Amino acid sequence: MNLVPRIVELEGELTAWRRDFHAHPELGYEERRTSELVAERLASFGIEVHRGLAGTGVVGTLRGKLGDGPAIGLRADMDALPMDEMTNLPHASKHAGRMHACGHDGHTTMLLGAARYLAETRNFKGTVHFIFQPAEEMLCGGERMVKEGLFDLFPCSQVYGMHNSPSFAPGQIGVRAGPVLAAADTFEITLTGRGGHGAFPHTTIDPVVVGAHVITALQTLISRQLDPIDSGVVSVTRMHAGSADNVIPPHAILGGTTRAFRPETRAALIEGVHRIANSVAHALRAEAEVRFSEAAYPPTIATEAEAQHAAAIAAKVVGDAGVIWDHPPIMGGEDFAFMLQKVPGAFVMLGGDGGDDPIMCHDPRFDFNDATLKIGASFWARLVEETLSA
Ligand code: NI
DSSP states (O other): OOOOHHHHHTHHHHHHHHHHHHHSOOOTTOOHHHHHHHHHHHHHTTOEEEEOTTTTOEEEEEEOTTOOOOEEEEEEEOOOBSSOOOOOOTTOOSSTTOBOOSSHHHHHHHHHHHHHHHHHHOOSSSEEEEEEESOOSSSOHHHHHHHTTHHHHSOOSEEEEEEEETTSOTTOEEEOSEEEEOEEEEEEEEEEOBOEETTOGGGSBOHHHHHHHHHHHHHHIIIIISOTTSOEEEEEEEEEEOSSTTEEOSEEEEEEEEEESSHHHHHHHHHHHHHHHHHHHHHTTOEEEEEEOSOOBOOEEEOHHHHHHHHHHHHHHHOGGGEEETOOOBSSOOTTHHHHHHSOEEEEEEEOOOSSSOOOTTOTTOOOOGGGHHHHHHHHHHHHHHHTOO
16 A cells, blocks of 8 residues: 555544544535634635535645646535444534445535645646535536536536445445446325225226236336347335225335446436326326436446556555456446536546455444545545646
């Protein structure tokens, strides 16, 4: 491992910052304390601070001491999840129903650590924009920053993001070109029949039975419609109907998510959910109303040159053996996708556990691995110095 010595020196401080963020998680667009701390710290390092993009977003701008050059963006996310923490750690969430279960506390800390080192040294040519975005967890904070002019205010020729990965061991960094994470869409299907007495089904149109058929038929989108060489997911994750054992309800509601890596596959799955829900409902005398949420993420697609470049930098930090090149794409979604739609770049996965049964992100027992803060921060620092070398 070839870490930045100054960042190793800062490890104790970075760990304290990370645990403080962890103890004070804030949900999407409510990251007031977090963004205040981020802005304060960036300013204390002598970095120019811009606030207000997507509400709580913060962008720090730093120019190198070696003269003019291109500008690149580095992005971290700041939000927590609406869930209860079950770690029992001393730095566990102080707020019921809010938890940093995806490691965004670590992402924010690593970017701050790199910013501090780079502000002290400024050993590069050009400009780096440190992008701290709100509301990554299906709330489209990244999309909103882009729409509100992120890359007009802060033009970047390349942009990079990083996420911790419990699947990889500490000291490993995963990088791939092309699709890294999936397009993520969510849907709700409202089935309307006619309610009535549970003993007289013939006088009703039973939306519960319709729902069961819709769920079964949706399985064929992946098993019978999708090319087996391609990948996609349709998961029905919610069903709500009825309130009494002897009453057939008038409505049933199904909710779920679709995932795909290719835009064509994504569109086909969305069309398929509409078609199957409507057709099956009609066949059974009911009506279906299908609604896909506007909070949807396109696939996160890394450009070849920037992915290769990120892998080369990762190798300088964790050694060739530490780089997991071309790891399988991940069915999770990421709103860094919106930034990659505008600017070439890559998204790297920082190893955090790598055991046989790692605690994954979004698990109430999850905690970011502090031993990897210095690795991620060193990667950011080296990425800037090498990309913007004189
Ligand atoms: Ni995340």
